[in-house]
Amino acid sequence: MADGDEPMAVDVGSSGDWDGRWSHVQKFLERSGPFTHPDFEASDETLQFLLETCKILVIGAGGLGCELLKNLALSGFRHIHVVDMDTIDVSNLNRQFLFRSKDVGRPKAEVAADFVNSRVPGCHVVPHFKKIQDFDESFYRQFHIIVCGLDSIIARRWMNGMLLSLLVYEDGVLDPSSIIPLIDGGTEGFKGNARVILPGMTACIDCTLELYPPQINFPMCTIASMPRLPEHCIEYVRILQWPKEKPFGDGVALDGDNPEHIQWVFQNSLERAAEFSITGVTYRLTQGVVKRIIPAVASTNAVIAAACATEVFKIATSAYIPLNNYLVFNDVDGLYTYTFEAERKENCSACSQVPQKLQFPPSAKLQEVLEYLTENSSLQMKSPAITATLEGKNKTLYLQTVASIEERTRPNLCKTLKELGLADGQELAVADVTTPQTVLFKLNFTS
Amino acid sequence: MADQKTNKEQRYDRQLRLWGDHGQEALENAHTCLLNATATGTEILKNLILPGIGAFTIVDGHRVTGEDVGNKVLWVFMVLYRPNRAQAATEFLQELNSDVSGNFVEESPDKLLDNDPEFFHRFSLVIGVQLPESTCLRLGSVLWSAGVPFLVCRTYGLVGYMRLVVKEHTVVESHPDNALEDLRLDQPFTELKNHISTYDLDSMEKKDHSHTPWIVVVAKYLENWCNEHDLQVPKNYKEKEAFRQLIREGIRKNESGAPEEEENFDEAIKNVNTALNPTKISSAVDDIFNSEQCENITSQTAAFWLMARGVRDFVQNEGNGSLPVRGTIPDMIADSDKFISLQNVYREKALQDAAVVAKHIQSHLQAVGKPPESISEQDVKLFCKNAAFLRVVRCRSLAEEYSVDSFHKDTITSCMDSPDSEMVLYLMLRAVDRFYQQHSRYPGVYNYQVEEDISTLKLCVNSLLQEYSLNVNVKDDYVHEFCRYGAAEPHTVASFLGGAAAQEAIKLITHQFVPFNNTFIYNAMAQTSTTFQL
Numbered sequence: 001m002a003d004g005d006e007p008m009a010v011d012v013g014s015s016g017d018w019d020g021r022w023s024h025v026q027k028f029l030e031r032s033g034p035f036t037h038p039d040f041e042a043s044d045e046t047l048q049f050l051l052e053t054c055k056i057l058v059i060g061a062g063g064l065g066c067e068l069l070k071n072l073a074l075s076g077f078r079h080i081h082v083v084d085m086d087t088i089d090v091s092n093l094n095r096q097f098l099f100r101s102k103d104v105g106r107p108k109a110e111v112a113a114d115f116v117n118s119r120v121p122g123c124h125v126v127p128h129f130k131k132i133q134d135f136d137e138s139f140y141r142q143f144h145i146i147v148c149g150l151d152s153i154i155a156r157r158w159m160n161g162m163l164l165s166l167l168v169y170e171d172g173v174l175d176p177s178s179i180i181p182l183i184d185g186g187t188e189g190f191k192g193n194a195r196v197i198l199p200g201m202t203a204c205i206d207c208t209l210e211l212y213p214p215q216i217n218f219p220m221c222t223i224a225s226m227p228r229l230p231e232h233c234i235e236y237v238r239i240l241q242w243p244k245e246k247p248f249g250d251g252v253a254l255d256g257d258n259p260e261h262i263q264w265v266f267q268n269s270l271e272r273a274a275e276f277s278i279t280g281v282t283y284r285l286t287q288g289v290v291k292r293i294i295p296a297v298a299s300t301n302a303v304i305a306a307a308c309a310t311e312v313f314k315i316a317t318s319a320y321i322p323l324n325n326y327l328v329f330n331d332v333d334g335l336y337t338y339t340f341e342a343e344r345k346e347n348c349s350a351c352s353q354v355p356q357k358l359q360f361p362p363s364a365k366l367q368e369v370l371e372y373l374t375e376n377s378s379l380q381m382k383s384p385a386i387t388a389t390l391e392g393k394n395k396t397l398y399l400q401t402v403a404s405i406e407e408r409t410r411p412n413l414c415k416t417l418k419e420l421g422l423a424d425g426q427e428l429a430v431a432d433v434t435t436p437q438t439v440l441f442k443l444n445f446t447s
Numbered sequence: 448m449a450d451q452k453t454n455k456e457q458r459y460d461r462q463l464r465l466w467g468d469h470g471q472e473a474l475e476n477a478h479t480c481l482l483n484a485t486a487t488g489t490e491i492l493k494n495l496i497l498p499g500i501g502a503f504t505i506v507d508g509h510r511v512t513g514e515d516v517g518n519k520v521l522w523v524f525m526v527l528y529r530p531n532r533a534q535a536a537t538e539f540l541q542e543l544n545s546d547v548s549g550n551f552v553e554e555s556p557d558k559l560l561d562n563d564p565e566f567f568h569r570f571s572l573v574i575g576v577q578l579p580e581s582t583c584l585r586l587g588s589v590l591w592s593a594g595v596p597f598l599v600c601r602t603y604g605l606v607g608y609m610r611l612v613v614k615e616h617t618v619v620e621s622h623p624d625n626a627l628e629d630l631r632l633d634q635p636f637t638e639l640k641n642h643i644s645t646y647d648l649d650s651m652e653k654k655d656h657s658h659t660p661w662i663v664v665v666a667k668y669l670e671n672w673c674n675e676h677d678l679q680v681p682k683n684y685k686e687k688e689a690f691r692q693l694i695r696e697g698i699r700k701n702e703s704g705a706p707e708e709e710e711n712f713d714e715a716i717k718n719v720n721t722a723l724n725p726t727k728i729s730s731a732v733d734d735i736f737n738s739e740q741c742e743n744i745t746s747q748t749a750a751f752w753l754m755a756r757g758v759r760d761f762v763q764n765e766g767n768g769s770l771p772v773r774g775t776i777p778d779m780i781a782d783s784d785k786f787i788s789l790q791n792v793y794r795e796k797a798l799q800d801a802a803v804v805a806k807h808i809q810s811h812l813q814a815v816g817k818p819p820e821s822i823s824e825q826d827v828k829l830f831c832k833n834a835a836f837l838r839v840v841r842c843r844s845l846a847e848e849y850s851v852d853s854f855h856k857d858t859i860t861s862c863m864d865s866p867d868s869e870m871v872l873y874l875m876l877r878a879v880d881r882f883y884q885q886h887s888r889y890p891g892v893y894n895y896q897v898e899e900d901i902s903t904l905k906l907c908v909n910s911l912l913q914e915y916s917l918n919v920n921v922k923d924d925y926v927h928e929f930c931r932y933g934a935a936e937p938h939t940v941a942s943f944l945g946g947a948a949a950q951e952a953i954k955l956i957t958h959q960f961v962p963f964n965n966t967f968i969y970n971a972m973a974q975t976s977t978t979f980q981l
Contacts (some may be wrong), residue, residue, distance in 0.1 A: 020512060024486075024935045027604075031897065033931040034924035035972055067942065074486075074938040090457040094497055097543055189465055190950070190960070194974075226658070228786040229778055276783040288464065295464040298497040299953070302490065302946025310605075310939040310971050320605075323974045331950050332624055334963035337976040 017122065022047060025076050028319045037318040046317050050076040051122070054316050057143040058082045059132060059159060061108040063296055064149025064185050066098045067305030072147075073116050073123045075313050080116075081143070083128040083135075084109040089257070095298035132159055133436070137166055140180070145312050147183040149305065151294070153205075153212050154382060154433050156184060157350070160197070160205035161435035164351050167200045174200045181315050181322075185308040189295045192304035195326045195342065196311050199351065202325050203342040206350035210377050211342075215292075230280035233272040234289040237265045241272075256291035265290060303329055349379055349439055356441045358428065362418035366397060370413065373430060381432040388428050390421050397428075417443070455499075455546070462498050470957040471499065475546075477571040477956040478502040482556045482586075483509070484536030486936050487602045488576040490945025492540050495952060502548045503540070504570070507533035508555035556582050564589045572955055574598045574948065577936070580880035587612055587845035596955050599845075600948045603879065604932025606872045607944040607969035610981075611842050611951065611962055615740075617751040618838040619830055620959040626836065629773035632666055632722050633680050636772065642792045643667060648697065656699055657707070658782040660789050661715035665722050668694050668715075680723055687723065691716050711780040726769055728762070728835075735837055736762070746815040750822055754830040755837065757808035761800065771800030771831040801831040842965040848981045851915060855981050862979065863919035869968040869977040874911065874921055875929045881907040889934035900930045940971045 029046040056077050058068050061084035072080055086108050088099045098115040099108070109127035116125045128135075132155060140146070140162055150156050160182065168178035182197040184205070197204055222228070223235045242254050247264050255261050266286040273281045287293065307327055314320045328338040347354045360369060366386070373384045385399040397412050397420060399405045412420060422428075424445040429438045456463065463471055477500055481488050484507045492503055509532045533551035541549045552559070552566075556578065559566055567573055573590055575583060575597065583599055590597040596613040631639060643666045648656060672681065672690060681690040694715050698706045728736075735741060736759040740752040761771055774797025776790055805827045809819055830837075847853045862870035882890050882904055890900035905926045912919065947967070954962045966979045 024937045027891075027931065027933045027935045028937070031894070031931050031933075034927050071939050071942055090454065091460045093458050094460075094462055094499075097493065097497055100542075222780075226782045226786075228781065228783055228790075277787050278783070284460070284464070287460075293461070293464065296461040297465060297950070298494045299946040299950035302494055302949070303943050306939045306943035306946065307971075307974060310943070310974070313939060320972050327974045330624075331947065331960075332622060333961045334978055335947055335951075335967055335976065337969075337974075339973070339975050 022051075022076055025050075029317055035320060037314070037321050040318045040320075046319075047076060050316060051078050053079070054145075055079045055081070055143050056312060056316075057140070057146045058149065059146065059155075060084055060149035060151070061096075061098075061112040061127075062086070062092065062149060062151065063095045063298075063301040064187065064305045064308070065108070066096045066112060067301050068147055068149055068185075068309055069098065069112055069116050069125060071305060071309035072312065073120045073125070075309060077312075077316075078123050080123070081126045081128065082109050082112060083130055083132055084112075085129065085131045095296060095301055097298070132162075137162070141166060143180060145181050145183065145315055147185070147308055147312055149185050149301075149308075151186075156186075156205050157434040158436055160199070161350055161437055163197075163199040164204065165437050183308045183311050183315075185304045187296065187300045187304050189297070190300055190330060190332045192300050192329045193327060194304050194307040194311070194323070194329075196315075196323045197325070203344045204348065204351040206378075207345040207348045208326075208342050209380055212380075214377070214380060227272070227276055227278060230269070230273055230278055230282075230285055231289050233276075233278060233281055234265065234269045234286050236272055237268045238290055241268055254290065256287065262287050262290060300329070300331070303331075345378070350435060356439060357444055358441045359444045359446050360417060361447065362422075362424075362445050363416050365414055365416055366420060367413040369417070370398060373432075381430070381434055384430045384432045386428055386430055388420075388422060388426060417445075459499060466953075466957050466959050470959050473957045474953065475499055475501045478504070478569065479952065479956075480504045480506060480567065480570040480573045481576065482506045482574065482578060483576045484532045485577050485602075486938055486941035487600055487944050487948075488574070489536050489540065490942050491574055491576070491600065491948045491952070492536075493543060494945055494949030496540055496543045496547045496549075498953065499544060499546055500956070502550070504550040504552060505533045505537050506552045506554060506556055506559060507531070507536070508553060508558065509533075511535055556586060560585050560589065565593075567595060568593045570595055572596045572598065572952055574600060574952065576600050577602070579883055581884065584845055584849065591844050591846075598948060598952060598955075600944055601876070602936045602941045602944055603876060604929065604935055605937065605940055605971040606876065606932075607940055607947070607967075607971065607976075608873070608876055609944065609948055609951065609963070609967040610845070610848075611840075611955075611965045612845055613840065613842050613955065613962075614844075616840040616842075616955060616958075616962060617749070618840070618954075618958055618961055619751065619833050621833070621836045621838045621961050622959065623836050627721060627724060628775075628777055629726070629770075629835065630662060630722060630776065631726055631769075631772065632662070632669060633725050634769070635666060636796055638792050638796055639666070642789065643670070653699055653707070655782075655785075657709040657711055658780065658785060659711055660776075660781040660785055661711050661718055661779050662722070662776065662789060663785070664694065664697070664712060664715040665719065668697065669723075680725070681719075687719055690723075691719050694719070714779055728768075728770060732770070732835065732837055735839055738839070744811050744815060746817060748815070750826065753808055753811055753822060754804075754827060756811055757804045757827070758831065758834050760807040761804045765803050766800070770834040771804055772796045773832055773835065774798070775832075797831065798828075801828050804831055838961050840962055840964050843981070854915060855979075856915065856917065858979060858981065859915075859917060860919055863917075866920055866922055869970055869975065870979065871921055871925055872968050872970060873966065873979070873981075874908070874917075874919075875925050878904060878908040878911050878921075878926075879929055879934070881911055891930035891933040893933070897930050897933070901927055904930055937971075940969070943969060943971065 026047060030042050030044055032042040054077060056072055058065055058080060061082050069082060087105055088103050088108055088111060090104055092099060098112045103111045107129035109129050113125040113127035116123055148156060148159060163180050163182055166178055166180060168175040179199055184197060185194045186192060218232055218235055223232055223239060227233050227236060238254060266283050269281045269286055311323050314322045324341050326340055326342045330336045346352060349356050358369060373379055373381045383400040386397040387394055388397055396409055398409045422443060426443045428441045428443055430441060431438045459471060479495060479500060481492050481503060484505050511532050531553050533553050537549045537551040567590060573595055575586060587597055594614060599610040601608045643663055646663055646667060648667055681687045694712060698709050698712045701707055735755050741755045741759060744753060744756055762768060772793060774794045776793055805824060808822055808827060812819060812821055859870060862868045879889055890904045891897040908921050908926060951962050954960045963978050964980055966981045969976045
């Protein structure tokens with residue numbers, strides 16, 4: 001750091017602020033203009049609100065998160081919390097610029113917070129080395145705006161569901177003060193998107209679930225007996241050979257971050273490929289397939305995080321009308337953006353008040369219901385747990401996530417709905433990782 | 448040494464999957480110059496340093512002010528003790544990646560242009576940020592003559608602007624998002640025909656029948672169709688539907704006469720539409736073949752044009768009007784043997800064609816007295832594989848854009864038919880530049896200036912429109928808004944542009960993916976953008 005005897009180029013006042021520090025921001029807060037939000041009033045109080053009161057939650061301290069923290073800190077936001085359950089990896093360093101080589105292995109949220117707190121006087125970032133599911137409504141309720149830089153659709157949907165659960169309705173009318181705006185950003189290679197969600201008012205994550213096509217996995221028969229691509233060979237080793245040979249011991253799962261594990265998979269994939277005269281298996285491809293790696297660069301993250309932060313600023317200050325409500329970006333060929341209003345889904349399973357329906361004949365097996373919940377493109381549940389009230393008692397029909405309960409309830413999958421004692425019009429409660437609240441379905445028997 | 452390499456490979460893994468080791472090498476051999484380490488400038492550099500650009504040099508004659516420190520990337524304490532912006536920025540940015548070498552020159556761009564314009568010749572790319580119009584035009588002219596790509600960027604309030612100035616930029620690997628396959632089903636080459644003839648669908652066992660690649664299925668049915676239709680491939684919807692029906696009927700039936708499940712046949716039916724697309728060369732590639740550089744090969748001719756000429760020669764001779772075969776096929780339901788042998792037919796043909804192209808290239812090299820090693824076999828193969836996607840970007844010079852005689856009046860006028868199109872933001876940027884020229888400051892920087900500057904700026908707008916005889920209407924709201932901006936550089940807009948510009952720079956350096964041509968405007972108020980050719 002600098003020598004204490006050297007004179008400062010800029011005079012830092014006692015408040016930690018200096019002349020001109022916020023001039024870039026002030027012009028938008030203290031001057032009226034023709035394009036401002038109808039609610040906007042030029043005043044010097046808005047800057048004070050930003051600096052002293054406004055509380056923002058950043059979810060994710062990775063590619064988007066690092067950029068978001070910087071953007072918010074340099075735009076006048078001083079009370080920021082950041083949640084991230086991950087630790088720093090070498091491969092993060094090409095874009096997650098708040099981290100250095102020496103930080104590898106440390107929690108992202110903590111290192112990011114340290115960096116910003118030590119470099120931006122007056123800014124106070126509070127880190128949380130946790131999963132978003134570790135917090136409940138009392139935590140989330142304290143924020144004015146939440147901005148996400150997540151890499152998982154499940155996590156997005158959970159967050160979406162959490163904010164929907166905070167909404168308060170009085171006599172069927174939504175209380176606007178219970179709305180916490182959610183700004184969501186996502187990137188993949190040279191593509192990205194940014195969206196503004198006002199829970200209860202605009203389209204939510206689940207309203208546009210079809211925009212996220214489900215991940216394609218190779219069919220088992222291809223992997224098992226007729227591979228054609230190097231990827232098929234790698235999946236064979238990962239899915240079939242590893243569990244059979246347990247190369248690193250009983251119960252030792254394949255760890256994509258362990259170079260020895262990847263090396264083993266790589267070698268065996270080469271052998272498998274040679275059997276079928278397939279070329280193209282490389283170490284890099286092996287790692288990519290095993291870890292489901294998505295390519296990433298600094299530039300796309302910078303663009304999307306910047307767009308998100310601009311929206312946070314607009315909403316916090318009413319300086320301009322916010323994005324309504326979805327921005328798509330792609331710079332593979334020139335630079336392409338497309339802005340549109342994603343529409344609310346009338347019967348959205350997350351945000352509409354419409355009860356969800358399940359239509360099945362009484363002779364249908366529970367397995368069919370399970371498949372519907374996971375495969376239907378508007379629901380895309382991951383491992384739903386189904387319960388029903390039977391004879392006045394809450395009965396778990398099927399639950400996957402706890403081994404003992406899964407074993408106990410598995411026979412139910414082969415039973416028909418009638419055999420399980422379910423009646424027409426019965427309510428089924430479904431819980432899943434994609435939502436913090438159970439979803440209620442009404443069972444309608446078809447003939 | 449080996450550890451270092453693996454460490455770099457680990458560090459850059461996520462981006463190597465986009466531009467490969469050779470793209471990374473090009474990046475690490477590049478040296479870029481940044482003029483003005485403002486928020487926008489430092490953001491651009493940050494996004495070049497993180498992926499490992501070889502070197503950067505900052506040219507900036509400004510001293511640090513409180514404003515600078517407000518919106519710049521977290522280098523507060525360092526900056527507080529360094530009075531000049533160039534040095535302060537360099538020291539911070541250096542921290543981001545120790546593989547990158549950083550330099551600074553404490554000098555204004557104008558002085559450098561006065562005293563040492565050749566200073567700029569050494570760079571792979573020059574990025575000019577927040578430059579006044581006169582400096583920009585001067586620099587543009589120097590770089591145009593020297594053949595150095597120039598990227599102009601500015602953040603002005605909630606508006607982002609980029610202008611690419613490069614005479615000619617060639618791209619072999621454009622990595623198109625939705626590329627059509629090169630299957631040659633409408634004109635199967637001999638080896639493909641021979642391979643297809645080894646199949647007899649009717650006499651195959653059920654298992655083989657349902658694991659025959661759809662390409663073979665379509666080819667077989669196409670043979671029959673062509674024999675009955677005067678050698679004509681199905682062309683319109685009616686014919687294609689009839690063709691699909693034929694294939695549908697070819698699905699094996701079980702004892703009760705119901706069709707079995709044959710996914711490969713389903714794939715064949717689904718792919719009929721695109722599979723029957725006539726093999727032809729796009730106009731973009733045709734233009735490349737018809738370019739002057741492709742026609743007149745000299746000892747100065749760049750590798751791209753030499754290879755293009757080789758491919759053109761192939762097209763006009765051995766290729767019978769078609770490009771060298773690409774050599775790849777999509778994955779499809781099939782057993783391993785059938786798929787691999789079909790894939791090999793395409794691969795081997797591609798290699799053969801590439802070898803012929805290489806011969807043509809060699810004869811040109813010889814004719815102009817250049818050694819055969821000038822262009823490697825690997826380069827030729829890569830070129831042939833991407834022959835259908837070659838792109839050349841040619842930008843007009845700034846002089847052409849600004850000259851009353853050659854500016855794009857039609858483009859500007861037709862865009863302004865929608866008075867809120869991003870074109871109005873472009874005109875406003877030109878107007879504030881005019882204001883700066885006349886008053887040595889930008890409008891509305893201080894609160895007390897705003898109201899008066901609105902009318903002055905409006906005069907600038909009018910004189911601009913008059914000078915260019917532009918009969919368009921610039922709404923007063925925009926004049927007001929641009930005074931309101933007071934030439935502010937809000938961080939989030941600077942950061943957006945920082946990402947956008949850095950990626951364009953990487954495209955220019957790696958010659959992969961296609962740069963924009965030539966003016967990009969970002970409107971942060973509406974979150975929209977447009978690209979114009981001016």
